[in-house]
Structure formats: structure tokens, C-alpha cells
Amino acid sequence: MATSPSKFVWYELMTTDATAAEAFYGQVIGWKTQDAGMSDMRYTLLSLGDTMIAGLMAVPPEALAMGARPAWFGYVSVDDVDACAQRLRQVGGSVHKEPEDIPGVGRFAMVADPQGAVFAIFKGNSTEQPRQPAAGTPGTFGWHELHAGDGPSAFEFYASQFGWSRGEAMDMGAMGTYQIFGMAGEQAGGMMTKMPDMPMPCWVYYINVDAIDAAIARVGEHGGQVIHGPHEVPGGSWIANCIDPQGAMFAMVAARR
Numbered sequence: 001m002a003t004s005p006s007k008f009v010w011y012e013l014m015t016t017d018a019t020a021a022e023a024f025y026g027q028v029i030g031w032k033t034q035d036a037g038m039s040d041m042r043y044t045l046l047s048l049g050d051t052m053i054a055g056l057m058a059v060p061p062e063a064l065a066m067g068a069r070p071a072w073f074g075y076v077s078v079d080d081v082d083a084c085a086q087r088l089r090q091v092g093g094s095v096h097k098e099p100e101d102i103p104g105v106g107r108f109a110m111v112a113d114p115q116g117a118v119f120a121i122f123k124g125n126s127t128e129q130p131r132q133p134a135a136g137t138p139g140t141f142g143w144h145e146l147h148a149g150d151g152p153s154a155f156e157f158y159a160s161q162f163g164w165s166r167g168e169a170m171d172m173g174a175m176g177t178y179q180i181f182g183m184a185g186e187q188a189g190g191m192m193t194k195m196p197d198m199p200m201p202c203w204v205y206y207i208n209v210d211a212i213d214a215a216i217a218r219v220g221e222h223g224g225q226v227i228h229g230p231h232e233v234p235g236g237s238w239i240a241n242c243i244d245p246q247g248a249m250f251a252m253v254a255a256r257r
Helices: 018-028 061-065 081-090 151-162 212-221
Strands: 008-015 032-035 044-048 051-058 071-077 094-102 106-112 118-124 141-148 165-171 177-183 186-193 202-208 225-232 238-243 249-254
Touching: 008 018, 008 118, 008 141, 018 032, 018 044, 018 051, 018 212, 071 202, 071 249, 081 094, 081 106, 081 118, 081 151, 118 202, 141 151, 141 249, 151 165, 151 177, 151 186, 212 225, 212 238, 212 249
Parallel strands: 008 051, 071 118, 141 186, 202 249
Antiparallel strands: 008 071, 032 044, 044 051, 094 106, 106 118, 141 202, 165 177, 177 186, 225 238, 238 249
16 A cells, blocks of 8 residues: 555546647636647646646557547556556556656556556656645546446555545435545545446546536537536535547536536
């Protein structure tokens, strides 16, 4: 297990049309775009003011050939990427992209939990984290939701590997139990057993927006789809689950309708 609790520290969209995706998220979320200046590939930084929030890149051709589709991925901080990847393998997880350095930034690997949900593990070169906007600020990521093959065993996996804590378990009737989890003392997301119509286990990342109805309208105006919502959740927030024009799933959350 990591020696310090792990947190999501970066988000990345892999898409089939980077230019169109940049425009969509700029119009819907309000992110500014900037080329990262990488010599071997195009990588776009998505930012909120001066704060970098996420990255965007084209799905590599070799990944497309293997059936990869547009998707958002979260990067979880770890103390040692290579050791963490090895531990994940030992408990039934898999490594899709072996540990690799990002020059001047850090080291990462693309992995999956034992049930197949893909995410990344990351260790930065610097221990100093840039100051982040206040929780709930529109344009930041506000919730992390795992649709697992089996919710209870998925929680045990992440708790054992990353030190995540168990929060409230909410009974959702026919939809099963929604297990809240925390990272480093802060409520961070939820896990549940996925619905039968969801093809495979996956993480869904919620982006904070100012008001859910206006954000839903922007999604439709710019070629996306809303597949669920608006829906009020315990605590009074409003959510919507969406698909961008290239097919990547994302979600939005707002304090007001």
C-alpha cells in the first residue's frame, strides 16, 4: 500500500478529434486551451484561469487498432509508480501501459483494477502541488464515481492499494448500494455495482458547473448528449451524465438547478 493516501491529481481525455473536443469543452465548461509544446505529439492543456485542470490528446493509432474508444481517465498519485504497478498485478489488476517518464513532469502508467476499470497512476517530479481553486469552483472536477463489476470488492481493492476510506453507504433500492469513499480525509466519490446495460466497469468524472440546466443546454447546443439527468442527489446538488460528440462519457455537477 502507498505510504500516504493517494488522490486524483490529473485528468486526461483521449479522443478521436482533438480539435473538435477542445472546442466542445471550451464552450460547455469554459476551459481555455494551450498547446503543451511536446515535441513528439500534440497535447493540449485545459485550464481554468492560470490553473491547469486536465489534458487532451488523440487516441494513439495502436490503441485505436486494439479497440480503444474516446474516454476520460483520472491519474491517481502514488509514491512509486513501478512498485504500485507491480502490486496491482499481484492482486489481479493489469497494466495497459508500462511505467514511463514524462520528461520534466513525472512518471506514469495506465492500469486497470481487477474488474477492468482503467485509470492511471502518477508520481510527479516535484513535491509541490500548484494551488487549486476552492472545492466546487466551476471548471474543476468535483466527484469521482466508479461503476464496478462488483461494488463491495472494488472498494476493498482501492482501499487496500491507495488508503481510501469508507464513508456512508447509501441504499439506492433496485440500483444497489452507493458506497461513498474519501481520500486524505476528504469525501471524494462513490462506488456502485454497475447497471447491466453498462458494457464494462469504468470511472466517471464529474465536472463542476455553475447551474445544471444551463450546462445541459450547452451540451446539446454543441453536439453532445445528456443520457441521464438533471437529477437531484442527497445534499441538494444536481447532476447530469453526458456523452461528448466523440463518444467520451463525462458528468456534470452543480449546487443549483
